[in-house]
Amino acid sequence: MLGIAATAGALYALPLVDQHREVSYISVAPNGGNRESFHINIPVDRVMVGAAEQSTASTAGVDWPEDEILAAASAEMFKLRNERGDVVGVAARAVAREDDTDVIDWVLHLPARGTLFFNMQAAPQESGSRLGRLRSGTQEFEPLSGTVVERWVVDQSGDEDAPDGRIELLATYVGKLEPVE
């Protein structure tokens, strides 16, 4: 009986899953909301790049399906880093050509916190960055709306082992608008 009680007590009291949490570096945006910066070092953080007619030498043996229906679609998967450079999650970027317009979506999956789903504008800004809107969030991001700015930053450090550059994702979170009663 003691063994049964001890096992039940242990299963009840001790967490079976405890996700590792890195410190979140969040700042307050001047016009309200919170701002958080993520980045992806290219090519070291790239898990997958899938696109038609790609070079398999650069993709760790990943074969993108040759179906004609996927010819205008591509997908990438990355490790996602926080502002300090620690890996905090996994990200996916999907691009497709629909009716002469690019459809670009980002999914940022942070296991200890939740997932962010951004739908990006087809046309980039003059500065080269691209804006996106938070379409859905899970867990701690579920009650939020917000935006993201995506931009490519070329590495200029000149270090021998430096990455080619980084994709920066600057997310801004605000509470969802509620109707006034």
Add this chain to the structure above:
Amino acid sequence: MKYVIALLLGLVTGAFLFAAGLIFNPFSGERALSPLSVTDAQTVTLSYSAAASDAIVFTNDGESSTKPYPEKVLQLWEAPIRQTWALATVMRDARNETAGYGIKLSSLSESTRLLAGQATVNSVWYVYLPGRGGLFIEQTENYWDYIRNIVLPAYRSAADIWKGTWRGNMTSGPGALGTAKVVGSSGEFANMQTDGVESLAVNVWRVDSGPIAADGTLLIELPNQSTLPEEDTLLELD
């Protein structure tokens, strides 16, 4: 000394009895039919192979029974993503033709409670169907039935393999009826908000490589009209 040994043996026996009761508990698991299986609304049915070797990419921490594919793909070994696995795969329609691709990101959930028959996984899908649009699917999955009906019998088998026919709904939330939340991104799915359910059908599972013959299915209900308000304007960023 004999009392200490008797106590230890009693504890171990009790632990085994409790584990056996948990695994063979007839009142736990085996969820009923998904509410979407009886819906009157139109649905989109997408299937994929759940075997890692059939995927475009499958990766995890590299130490789980299911090995990353292709072999050289980057593994998710860092502490915050060690309990996460990622899958990119071809999605097929009801005629078994390529309909698009899907990316699934899954992590073990801290809400796992084996006492309540919940081995929970938080997962999201991004599905893109050329010509139709993109979908984001958020769900919690309960792997308890999968573990006790397939994984544990495979470990108990002398050949380290489970063979049979098992089919189950994996989705357990966040919808009140055990459905996934589906948000449309583009194309005909733009601004759509609806429900979905993921199920698995497994025939062969090996201890050293995970599912060998297994198929997953995503069933997505199509609402009659868009339910998510359009927001054209993006917030100005400083």
